[in-house]
Structures are given as C-alpha cells and as structure tokens.
Amino acid sequence: MEALADRLTQLDSHVQGAIRVVVFYDTLMRRRVDLAALARSSAGLAECVAGVRLHGTGRVVRVSPDGREVPTPPAPASSTAPITLDEEEIGTVWLERPGPPAALDEVLLDRFALAAATTVERYGPARTTMADPALVELAISAECDEAARARALRLLGFAVGAPVRVVAVRTALPLDRLGALVCPGRQVKAAALDGADALGGTGVLLAAEVDAERFPAGVSAGIAAEGHPVRGWREARTALRFATAHRPVVRYDALGSLALLAELPEAAARANPDVLAVGRLADCAEELATLEAYCETGSLRRAAELLHLHHSSVARRLDQIGRTLGIELTEPTGLVRARLALTVHRLFG
Numbered sequence: 001m002e003a004l005a006d007r008l009t010q011l012d013s014h015v016q017g018a019i020r021v022v023v024f025y026d027t028l029m030r031r032r033v034d035l036a037a038l039a040r041s042s043a044g045l046a047e048c049v050a051g052v053r054l055h056g057t058g059r060v061v062r063v064s065p066d067g068r069e070v071p072t073p074p075a076p077a078s079s080t081a082p083i084t085l086d087e088e089e090i091g092t093v094w095l096e097r098p099g100p101p102a103a104l105d106e107v108l109l110d111r112f113a114l115a116a117a118t119t120v121e122r123y124g125p126a127r128t129t130m131a132d133p134a135l136v137e138l139a140i141s142a143e144c145d146e147a148a149r150a151r152a153l154r155l156l157g158f159a160v161g162a163p164v165r166v167v168a169v170r171t172a173l174p175l176d177r178l179g180a181l182v183c184p185g186r187q188v189k190a191a192a193l194d195g196a197d198a199l200g201g202t203g204v205l206l207a208a209e210v211d212a213e214r215f216p217a218g219v220s221a222g223i224a225a226e227g228h229p230v231r232g233w234r235e236a237r238t239a240l241r242f243a244t245a246h247r248p249v250v251r252y253d254a255l256g257s258l259a260l261l262a263e264l265p266e267a268a269a270r271a272n273p274d275v276l277a278v279g280r281l282a283d284c285a286e287e288l289a290t291l292e293a294y295c296e297t298g299s300l301r302r303a304a305e306l307l308h309l310h311h312s313s314v315a316r317r318l319d320q321i322g323r324t325l326g327i328e329l330t331e332p333t334g335l336v337r338a339r340l341a342l343t344v345h346r347l348f349g
Contacts, residue, residue, distance in 0.1 A: 018107045021045070025111035029118055038119055039063040042093070042112045046105070049075070049096035052116050055089070055180055081109035085117045088176050131156055131189035136204055140166060140233035149229065156189045156206065166232030167205040168240040171219040175203045182214045183207045202240070204233070215249045225253045238262045241347050246296045246306070261340070262347055269348045274341035277325045279349060287324075290317045294329065295339045 028041055035052055043050035043063040051062040051074050064070050077094035079101045084090070093112045095105055138144050138152035158164055171178055175190035182188075188207040206229070215221055222239030224232035235252035238259055242250045252259065269275060281288045293303040293314075300318065304311040318329050325341075328334040 017104050021104055021107050021111055025115045029115050032122065033115075033119065035059075035061050035116065035119055036063070036069070038112070038115055040067045042095075042108070043067070046095050046097065046102075046108055048078075048098070050094070050112070051077075051096070052083070052091065052093045052112075054083075054091040054120065055184075079105045079109055081113040083113045083116045083120070085121055089180075090120065091116065131191050131206075133191040133193060136189065136191040136206065137193065139164075139206060140204065140229045142230045153229070157187055158189075158206070158208075163208060163226050164229055164232065165207050165210050165226055166224040166229055166236045167207065167210055168222045168233070168236035169203045169205060169219060170221075170240065170243075171203060173216065173219065175205070178203075178216075178219065179205055179207070181216060182210050182212075184211070184214070202237070204236070212249050212251065217248075219248060221249045223249065223251045225251075242343070244292065244296070244346065246292065258343070261344055264344065264348075266348050269344050272341070272344065274325065274327070274337055275344050275348075277327075278338075278341045278345040281321065281324065282345070282349070287317060287321050290314060291321055291338065291342060294318060295335070295342050298335060 024041075024045060028038060033041070039050050039052050039061045040063045043065050044067065047065050049062060049064050049070060051060065053060045060074075062070050062074050074094070075096045078097040078099070080092055080094040082089045082092055093109055093116055095101070095109065097105065135152045135156055139149055139156065141149075144152075153164065167182075169175075169178065175192060179188040179190045183205070186208045188205060190203060190205050192203050210223055212221075212223060220240060220243040222236045222241070222243060224235035224239065226232075239250040239252040239255060241262055242255060242258070278288075278291070281291060290303070290307065293306045294300065297303045297306060300314055301311050304314040307314060322329040322334070325338065327337050329338055
C-alpha cells in the first residue's frame with residue numbers, strides 16, 4: 001500500500017493526501033480500535049471536532065482535536081456521512097469544522113464511516129434494524145423455553161430484564177426504515193414473518209419504546225402493552241386486527257373490554273344477524289364507508305366532514321343503511337349494535 005502511495009504522490013498533492021487518509025484508517029482498523037478511539041483519531045487528523053452517532057442505541061461520541069470528549073448536543077456539522085452496515089444506514093459520522101469543509105473532508109468522512117461500521121460489526125450485537133427472523137420468532141414464540149428466549153433477546157441486542165415492546169405491522173415500507181422512524185434513537189429490531197398467522201405478511205418490531213405518532217400514512221400497526229414478549233406478540237396481533245383506515249395505529253391497552261371481541265368463537269361471530277347484515281353492505285363500498293365514518297365519529301355532521309359530503313346526503317345514506325341492517329342508527333342502542341357488528345365483521349370477515 002505504501003509503495004502505491006509513493007507512486008501516486010508524484011501525480012497530485014490531493015491524491016497524496018487522500019492516500020495518506022486511507023492508510024491512516026486502514027491502520028486504525030488493523031489495530032481494532034473502539035468507537036471512542038476512532039473518533040479521537042478522526043478529530044486529531046481533521047483538526048476539528050469529530051462525532052459519531054448510532055441510530056439503534058442513540059449512542060453519541062463527540063471528541064475535540066485534543067482528544068477530550070465534548071458534551072452533546074453537537075454544533076452544526078460542516079460535513080456528514082452515513083454509516084452503512086449490510087446495506088442499512090445504522091448511524092452517522094460528522095465533522096464540525098468552522099467555515100467550509102476542507103479539501104480532504106469527504107475522503108476522511110468516507111473512511112471514518114467505513115471504519116465505524118467495521119467497529120460496530122466487530123463489537124457486540126450488530127446495530128442493524130433488520131434481524132434474523134429465526135431469533136425474533138424465538139423471542140415471541142409461546143413454544144420457546146425461557147432460557148432460549150433470553151439468549152435470543154441478548155443476541156438481538158436487548159439487555160437482560162430490559163423492557164421490550166412488541167409491534168405487529170402491515171406495511172409496504174421496508175421494515176428497517178419503519179423501525180428507524182417510529183423508534184428514533186432507541187434499540188429496535190425488525191423481521192418479516194410471512195405466514196406467521198392469519199393476518200399473513202405481518203411484520204414484527206421489537207423495541208425498547210415506540211412513538212405511535214410517528215407511524216407514516218399507509219401503515220397499519222398494533223402496539224402491545226409493555227411486558228413479556230409472548231404476551232406482547234398476542235396483544236400486538238389482536239390490536240392490529242382492530243386497525244382501520246380511520247384509526248390505523250391501535251394500542252392494545254387502549255382497547256379495554258373491546259379486546260374481548262377478538263376472543264369470540266368465529267362460527268358464532270359470523271352467524272350473528274347484525275354481522276351478516278354488515279357483511280352484505282361490504283359489496284357496496286360507498287355504504288360501508290358511510291357506516292364506518294358514522295360509527296367512528298358517532299355524529300352525522302362529523303361523518304359528513306370525514307366523507308367530504310353534505311350532511312343531508314349522509315343522512316339519506318344512513319337512512320337506507322339502517323333499513324338494510326334493520327337497525328335504527330340514530331338511537332343510542334342502534335349505534336352500539338352497528339359499531340359492534342362492524343367491528344366483529346372486520347375481525348372475522
């Protein structure tokens with residue numbers, strides 16, 4: 001490598017500097033330095049503050065050129081680069097240079113990021129979001145013994161006894177991107193469990209905590225209460241069954257007694273006259289959407305706003321729907337019957 005560097009230095013001073021940066025980081029990687037030492041060396045080489053942050057753990061190392069760690073939050077970065085492992089962005093490295101970036105900052109950050117990825121992969125569990133589905137299944141399976149479950153969780157990066165929140169999702173987004181969105185700065189693992197249950201194609205997130213407000217449009221999710229992963233997976237799948245277009249993210253602990261509906265015998269639920277009547281409405285998307293909006297809001301005018309229709313149009317639709325169902329929707333008891341029938345239809349339809 002040094003021989004090649006010597007030849008290239010005759011060509012261009014920029015190339016000479018770039019090669020020296022490459023050799024510098026190759027030496028650090030051979031010495032198997034940790035993240036703190038890597039940041040210190042980078043700050044010394046760049047002669048400005050250098051930092052590294054891992055998305056999965058939220059860990060931040062920020063070091064001044066004299067080798068001392070400086071407190072966060074960081075100053076505005078002059079240049080940044082992503083840390084990529086297994087084609088997933090797992091963190092960021094940056095420089096805080098006063099004024100514009102220096103000529104070799106791009107090369108330095110590229111090698112800094114590569115060295116950081118190598119270091120993360122070498123020490124402890126990999127901090128990628130996507131996980132081995134077999135490990136995730138061990139963590140949430142009721143058939144797994146507790147010793148094997150504890151080992152699977154450790155391999156996934158969760159400390160012994162640490163809280164684990166289970167989330168069941170249906171999404172077209174890549175699960176690693178979704179995990180990073182809803183668990184910013186926290187430990188999260190994701191896996192696709194195709195064919196795992198009747199929901200089909202369900203993905204699972206295991207996380208220390210989840211921000212329900214950060215789920216993007218088009219994603220349906222059921223969030224378990226904090227607790228044992230086996231119970232959490234059951235709760236997350238149940239909550240996901242209650243998700244609708246108007247309420248795509250459902251917390252199990254917010255369902256309360258409604259969760260009991262998911263435990264009904266399927267044959268009895270399907271045979272109920274009100275449920276059968278709602279099922280017949282499913283052939284007319286317009287009528288079903290009207291009933292859903294009315295049951296969701298409990299108000300004719302708010303349903304009209306949700307549907308972007310005049311309230312008189314919604315009133316005519318509800319009158320027709322009520323006759324079809326044999327339920328007086330404007331009465332409190334009728335609204336309760338319609339809500340229950342619609343919910344059971346979604347659960348078992």
